[in-house]
Every structure is written in C-alpha cells, then in structure tokens.
Amino acid sequence: MSESVVALFESLVGAEPPHDAPVLFDTACVMGGSIAGLLAARVLSDHAREVVIVEPDDISAQAHSRPGVPQDQQVHTLLPAGRRWIERWLPGVSQEARDRGASLAGPDKQFVGYDDARQAPDGVDHQFLAIGRPLLETLVRDRVTALPNVSVLRAQATGLRYGGGAVTGVRFAGAGTGGEGERAEGVLTADFVVDAMGRSSRLSNWLGQDGYDQPRLERLEAPVNYATALFERRAKFPELEVATVLQLFTPQYPSGGVSVAAATAVEGQQWLVMLMGYGDNRPGRTIDAFRAHCAALPPVFNDATSGVVTRDVVTYHQAESRRRHFAGAERLPARLVSVGDAVASFNPVYGQGMSSAALHASCLASYLGSGADLDEAATEFFRLQQVVVDAAWAVSAGGDAARLDAENGTEVPEEVRQQRLAMAQIVGAALVDPEVSKAFNNVSYMLRHPGTLFDPVILAKAAAATEGAAAQ
Ligand SMILES: Cc1cc2nc3c(=O)[nH]c(=O)nc-3n(C[C@H](O)[C@H](O)[C@H](O)COP(=O)(O)OP(=O)(O)OC[C@H]3O[C@@H](n4cnc5c(N)ncnc54)[C@H](O)[C@@H]3O)c2cc1C
Incomplete structure (x- = not known):
C-alpha cells in the first residue's frame, strides 16, 4: 500500500x-x-452564489421516515469519521442530537463482542452517534438549508442538459403534489451538478443515452436481511448505549441465523434493536421471534427488547454491494460529479455509508479548491473519490468475498488467502491486544486507511496473539 494513498x-x-x-x-x-x-x-x-437541492420528497417535515430513503427505519450509526466531519462543517449536530435524546457513545458506553468474546478496549475516546436516521438527517438538513445561499426545489430530476461538452442544467418534473410554488417541469440552469440520488440513481443511464460513457458497475453478492424494532428503554444497563455482536456462531449464543445484532440507545428513551442474517436467514420478522433471538444474545439484548414495543419490526433486504467506476470512464461531461450511495453502496452492516458520503464531500472540497480546469471532466475528483471507495470497499467487500468463497468452496489465489489469514488474525488479536484493537478500530471507523493494518508491527502482534491463543 503506497504511503501517499494512506496520507x-x-x-x-x-x-x-x-x-x-x-x-x-x-x-x-x-x-x-x-x-x-x-x-x-x-x-x-x-463555491457557488446559489445552491439548489432538487429532491422529490417533502423534506421540510421534521424527523419523519420518507419514501426516498426506504432504509431510514433501520439502525443507522454514525461512525467517528463521519461524526467528526459533520461537526467541523456543520457544528452543533452532536450536541443537539444529545439534547434531543440520542446517544454519543464513547468506549465506556459500548459493548462490542465477537461470538462470546468482548473486544479489547483500545484506550481511545472515539464517539459514535447512536440516533434515528430521520432525526440525524433533520439536524444536518436544518443547518444546510439555513445557509443563505442554499434552497430546495421539490421536484424529481429527470435528466441533464449539455452544452460544449459540459452539463449546463438539470431537467426536472414536479413531485406531483400540486404544492405551493411547485413547477410541473422545467430545466434548472446550473454550472455545476452533483448526483446524490442514492443507490438507484439513473445517472449512468442518462449518460449512456446522451452519448457519454457509462461507468462500469461492479457488483458483489451480499444478501443481507435486516429486521429493526424500537422498544421503550428501561433503566437497566444505563452504562451501555451501543451494543454490537458479530458472528454469532458459538454454542453459548446459538446463531439461529443471526450474523450481527446491534442495539443503540436513541432519542425518545428507546432502544433501536437490529438483527441481521445473510442469504436465506431472515431473523426476527415478528416481535415474538425478535425477542426469542435476543434472549439468546448477551443480556443487554434481552433487556433492550423486554420494554414496550414503540415501533413494530420493519424489515429490509439488500441483495448486493455495488460500486460504479467513474474514475475509469473515459468520456464524461465536464461539471458533473456523483457522490454517496449513487457511486458506492456497501453491505450496510459495516456502517460506512454516511461517513463515506462525508469523505466524498471532502473530495469535492479538495477538487474545487485545487484550481482544477472545470471545463474538463472531473477526472481528478473521481480519482480522489476512488481512494475513499477503495478503502470502504476493502473493509466490507473483503469480508463478503471471503464468506462467499467459503460457502462455495472456491479456490482463491495464494496472495488473497494470505491477506485473509492476516485479516482473521488481526480480528482475533483485537480481542486481546489493545494496540491491534486500536489499529482495527481506526480502520473500521474510517479514520485511517485499511493499508495501515498491514503495518509489520500490527501483523507481528496479530500473528503472536494467534499463536498464543493456539498454545492455550
Ligand atoms: C439497512 C441499511 C442500514 C444502514 N446503516 C447505516 C449505518 O449504520 N451507518 C451509515 O453510515 N450508513 C448506513 N447505511 C447507508 C446509508 O443509508 C447511506 O449511505 C446514506 O443514506 C447516504 O446515502 P445517499 O444520500 O447517497 O442516498 P440516500 O440516502 O439513499 O438518498 C437518496 C436521495 O435521492 C433522492 N432521489 C432519488 N431519485 C431522485 C431524483 N430523480 N431526483 C432527485 N432526487 C432523487 C431520494 O429521494 C433521496 O432523498 C445503511 C443502509 C442500509 C440500506
């Protein structure tokens, strides 16, 4: 891994x-x-006199689930990298989140377990934001739309307009509500356009239809089934605000199809509890089944689900991780970039999506501040963004590819086998060695590049911890 990518x-x-x-x-x-x-x-x-956000949903509403973000009732934890970014660019979000009852969970407020073992504390005060996704979006949106030059046009983007090899506008159709000020259709003239239309963005299709390159779409099978419910939070376990358990395959906590479970203490004095299974495993689709699974998990899960149900189970299925290789596309119009899930959306269990979006915003800031030629395609932006996407993809897709190969009995090249062995040793060593735990957490929290895990000191410690465990 080159030093420059890490830096x-x-x-x-x-x-x-x-x-x-x-x-x-x-x-x-x-x-x-x-x-x-x-x-x-x-x-x-x-960088603009005026910024117009084109969005079909009514985003003037406060903290409500909305159709354009169908995943917003599932657990959404903001990792330390995303939280810190948002705090620097939109100060006050964490404090207001806490004032409104969300949790800012540092190491003393977390339980992170692998099977029945708890991860070694790494001695660093990293803080997650445990919050309902609609409330987080509201806190971010309130700050962005309060900026004097930012406004929202309630409409659906339907295509782009071009001139001289660059994008010059966005075609839109009204959201169809007949609301005040709504325009049926039109073109918004713009001299820079960002696609942030999420996983089902149609930008690639538009580019193809309009004679440009369609970025290559890479897919990795990762069939995840989420089930999330909300429960009244009782006074028990006041010391815990986030609990996560991964890879539950031991006799002590029989898996029952649950691969990951998470409980986060969110606003409204509630526990937001999620169970996730891969493939055909769809755990906890009714409250009774949900509670039965949680009864077999570490005690905080049983307690979290014993309160009154404040929102019934909502399920969500996602079949695959996806990324679009804009950096490899040769013919793109100038003055156009794409960010967030529209570019890459991963297995959500790693919680990287919103922090990735923050880092894509950093790429945009760096690109716009660099004096790049805006009349050329934004290749430099996409190259920067590729560093972020590669890093996030390495964490989530690495685990999924290993799981798939194991399930299918696929022979993997020796180099890949060695990397996976090293990764398994690092995860094992993070349970016992604070320094490995710190390196591992820094990467999981998107604060450092995954290449830092392959530091010789970390690898040696991981191998030693594995040998120590084998000798016992
Ligand atoms: C089950 C699940 C759990 C997750 N958990 C986490 C987590 O714990 N932590 C984390 O960081 N991330 C998590 N994520 C990822 C996270 O939801 C996304 O990464 C995040 O929402 C950023 O996405 P986005 O803004 O790119 O797209 P989205 O949030 O999907 O939003 C896309 C937006 O585009 C709008 N839109 C769509 N079409 C048009 C159009 N034609 N014109 C104009 N607007 C349009 C939509 O209305 C919507 O507002 C999770 C995802 C899933 C599926």
Missing part, C-alpha cells in the same frame, strides 16, 4: 472548511437531498 485518505478525513474559497459558480445543483446531497451542498455553498 491522502487521512487528509480527506481531516478536511476543514476553507477560509477563502473561490466562488466558481452562479448556480450549483445537487440532485438528491439526503445525507450525501446535503453534505455536498454544504461544500458547494462555499
């Missing part, structure tokens, strides 16, 4: 808002007003 990743993680940002655009348009679109709009607000 570049860390500079994107630590990006600060600019002091004297050059104003480059009259109007910048962001298609999609969810987390990735809002964070991109925040960055663009420094």
